Amino acid sequence: MITVITAVIGAILGSVANMLIYRLPRGLPIAMARSQCPTCTTPLNGWDLVPIVSFVTSFGRCRHCNAPIAGRYLLIELLCVGISLGLVSTWGISVPLLYWSIAAYFGLLIFFIDMETQLIPDSLSLVLLFTGVIGHWGTGSGMSSVISAGVAGGGMWALAAITQKIYRRPTFGGGDTKLMAALGALLGAVGAGWALYTAFIIGSLVTAPLILFKIKKRTDKIAFGPFIILGAVIVSCACLTGHFPFTQARLVPQLIYLQR
Numbered sequence: 001m002i003t004v005i006t007a008v009i010g011a012i013l014g015s016v017a018n019m020l021i022y023r024l025p026r027g028l029p030i031a032m033a034r035s036q037c038p039t040c041t042t043p044l045n046g047w048d049l050v051p052i053v054s055f056v057t058s059f060g061r062c063r064h065c066n067a068p069i070a071g072r073y074l075l076i077e078l079l080c081v082g083i084s085l086g087l088v089s090t091w092g093i094s095v096p097l098l099y100w101s102i103a104a105y106f107g108l109l110i111f112f113i114d115m116e117t118q119l120i121p122d123s124l125s126l127v128l129l130f131t132g133v134i135g136h137w138g139t140g141s142g143m144s145s146v147i148s149a150g151v152a153g154g155g156m157w158a159l160a161a162i163t164q165k166i167y168r169r170p171t172f173g174g175g176d177t178k179l180m181a182a183l184g185a186l187l188g189a190v191g192a193g194w195a196l197y198t199a200f201i202i203g204s205l206v207t208a209p210l211i212l213f214k215i216k217k218r219t220d221k222i223a224f225g226p227f228i229i230l231g232a233v234i235v236s237c238a239c240l241t242g243h244f245p246f247t248q249a250r251l252v253p254q255l256i257y258l259q260r
Contacts (some may be wrong), residue, residue, distance in 0.1 A: 003085065010084030011051035013105065014077030020109055021076070024124075025117040040065035051077045072112065079108065090240070099135045103128060103186055103236075107229045110179065114225030120175030125182045132185025145185045152184025152192035153177055169219070176224050183232050191235055198231035199224065 022038075023030060034043045042064040048054050055074040062069060083104050091097035106124050114120050129149055136145040160172040183192040203224065210216040 002088065006084050006088045007081050010081035011077050013084070014080030015049065015051040017076050017080060017105070017109060017112075018073050021072075021112050021116070024109075024121050025113050025119050037062045037064060037067065039067035052081075076108070076112065080105075083108070095138075099131065100236075102131045106131075107232065111226045111229040114175070114223040118173075118221060118223045120173070120179055120225050122175070122178060125175070125178040128179075128182035129185045132182065132187075136185070144188070148187075148189040148192065149181045149185040151189040152196075153181025155189075155193070156180035156196070172224060176228065179225055179228055183228070187232065187235060187239075191239065192232075195228060195231035195235045198234050199227035202230050203227040 019035060020030065022028075035049060036043045039062060042062070048058075048063060052074065055069065055077075058069070060069050060071065060074070061067065084101075087097055087101055087104065091100065106127050110120055110124050110128075113124070132149065133142055133145045136142050156172065156177045160170075160177060163171040180192055180196065183195055186192075187195060203222075206227070207216065207222055211218060216222065
């Protein structure tokens, strides 16, 4: 029963995530009128908004104008179901479940918004930052979380400034700096640093073929936030499963405290 309830809640959260991903970067109010088809602007009814089911039964097309619906909508709803099931199976019904659910949900929003618009809304990074600080305050490591946020954010700011001097053009945006500060609060400065290092590796593996086959130019702007989020996911999973190499040395105190 818990599995079914978790899956339903995850699907609903995925539907809400799709709405936020569309509206936040466009400056649209979250509580605006009913959702509508972006092509024909016809308001959607209840059946059109049933997570997963609506997309599948309509074969990925608007019921009113037959325009194709981006597969991203179905993907995000399925991702939210999978993430919800994974988190509940790992943490059960607990405070850490709430903590990691918020981190995962807002990380997912940042991933897709930055990938589509190359913008990271400050509000999302702030939610992650406050989640990290407040969550760790209850474990007695709140000040460590604040310091880690400053170190991670400051380090990213310095990296952006140095690389801009070297390449004589902007390299990383302010959104990346704020996201790193948020990860510092969530994962600790060392954990955030490893997430950034992993992001560079993933980014290189993804962008190198694009440049090699001339799909992208070296000077083209590529969203880096998704790579940072993927790096944070990999580091978090490695820590939580005991496979992060420095966990035993207590270099990622926030994650260790939350495992107790």
